[in-house]
Amino acid sequence: MEGIAEQGLGSCLDHQGSGITLSWLTPELVEDLNALVPGGVYRDVPLAQVSRWRVGGLAPLVVAPGSVTELQQLMAYVSRRRLRYVVLGSSSNLLFADEGLEVLAIHMGQRLSDFRVEGNRVWSEAGLWVPAFARRLARAGLTGAEHTCGIPGTLGGLICMNGGSQRKGIGDHIIDVVSVTPEGEKRIRSREECGFRYRTSVFQGLGEIIVGARFRFTSSGSPQAIRSEMLTILGQRRRKFPRKLPNCGSVFVSNPAMYAQYGPPGAVIEACGLKGMRVGGAMISPLHANFIVNHDQARAADILTLIGVARRTVLERTGYNMAAEVCYVSPAGQIIPAHVKAEALCVPADVERLVAEPQVVSGTDQ
Numbered sequence: 001m002e003g004i005a006e007q008g009l010g011s012c013l014d015h016q017g018s019g020i021t022l023s024w025l026t027p028e029l030v031e032d033l034n035a036l037v038p039g040g041v042y043r044d045v046p047l048a049q050v051s052r053w054r055v056g057g058l059a060p061l062v063v064a065p066g067s068v069t070e071l072q073q074l075m076a077y078v079s080r081r082r083l084r085y086v087v088l089g090s091s092s093n094l095l096f097a098d099e100g101l102e103v104l105a106i107h108m109g110q111r112l113s114d115f116r117v118e119g120n121r122v123w124s125e126a127g128l129w130v131p132a133f134a135r136r137l138a139r140a141g142l143t144g145a146e147h148t149c150g151i152p153g154t155l156g157g158l159i160c161m162n163g164g165s166q167r168k169g170i171g172d173h174i175i176d177v178v179s180v181t182p183e184g185e186k187r188i189r190s191r192e193e194c195g196f197r198y199r200t201s202v203f204q205g206l207g208e209i210i211v212g213a214r215f216r217f218t219s220s221g222s223p224q225a226i227r228s229e230m231l232t233i234l235g236q237r238r239r240k241f242p243r244k245l246p247n248c249g250s251v252f253v254s255n256p257a258m259y260a261q262y263g264p265p266g267a268v269i270e271a272c273g274l275k276g277m278r279v280g281g282a283m284i285s286p287l288h289a290n291f292i293v294n295h296d297q298a299r300a301a302d303i304l305t306l307i308g309v310a311r312r313t314v315l316e317r318t319g320y321n322m323a324a325e326v327c328y329v330s331p332a333g334q335i336i337p338a339h340v341k342a343e344a345l346c347v348p349a350d351v352e353r354l355v356a357e358p359q360v361v362s363g364t365d366q
Helices: 027-036 068-081 130-139 155-161 223-240 256-261 265-271 300-318 338-345 348-356
Strands: 041-046 058-063 085-088 094-096 104-107 115-118 121-125 174-180 186-190 209-216 282-284 292-294 327-329 335-337
Touching (some): 027 041, 027 068, 068 174, 068 209, 094 300, 115 130, 130 223, 155 209, 265 300, 300 338, 327 338, 335 338
Parallel strands (some): 058 104, 085 104, 094 327
Antiparallel strands (some): 041 058, 115 121, 121 209, 174 186, 174 209
16 A cells, blocks of 8 residues: 555545445544544545555545554554454555445555664564565665565565565564554564464464564675676566556465475466456456456456456366465455455356356466
């Protein structure tokens, strides 16, 4: 959700017909939040404008804290008022409901992006854009995060997912992580306490908001060499991945066991004959089958159906159940793996029909 402050905010857009209930959204609430987070309260944010997939309805109220203290005060207030909420970063791995949100959104972004270097140790707040994080490390002559340079997202999301590329994870370089509980208390966890494993951490499902972390990298003494490595990585990504059409990046997590037997998700989905398949305005990318692109005003339901088709077909052909790397955000603010929502929408008969009669599109979307 980077650039949220420029997305037509402050207007009162019509929520009628969406089925969204906003009885909690009162003038008193907005006044209180403006006092707690000055300059960080936004009304009626079109999620389709800030989503990487360009999909989603309206977020009626978004609050973007500008400091750890503001976040603590905000969470204490939300807890006392028993307000429902959802925490969002850049939304790069999120699929928003077509109906939008009916809960408060807390945005961790540019207003929480402090970055400091002391020798080979680094402190960074969670709202910093990951490619900017990698570039700043390169300028400081610190190596170890080059693999993150092309990952669209905020640092908090990267830490939560133990994200990275080239089968690496950011957790390997973390000293400790600072988070805020739903009641507004600050917590600090060592790397060991964070439970980092491949694309997972203890923060998934914990309910705490990551606000920053300390890292330890290696001093290389050659910013130019680091920059050269990053340019190589970015060049490889540009050649392999779709860039022109809206997408959220890789849809499915690579399963080491499936990888060893059949290959990565994109190759397996392609081998199943699904590359280029369309449902509504969504399409499995002709360039890389582990990407689903918004080809023509796609709805969340279109994308979810393709996720269900790909997952069910791969299961039938290989015996492996692929897990989605992207998550679905329901109107109530529940964030669940997208394949869980897809399974509820995609019945076996639908899968058989779509696989039997795929709407394949030739060419690439570079």
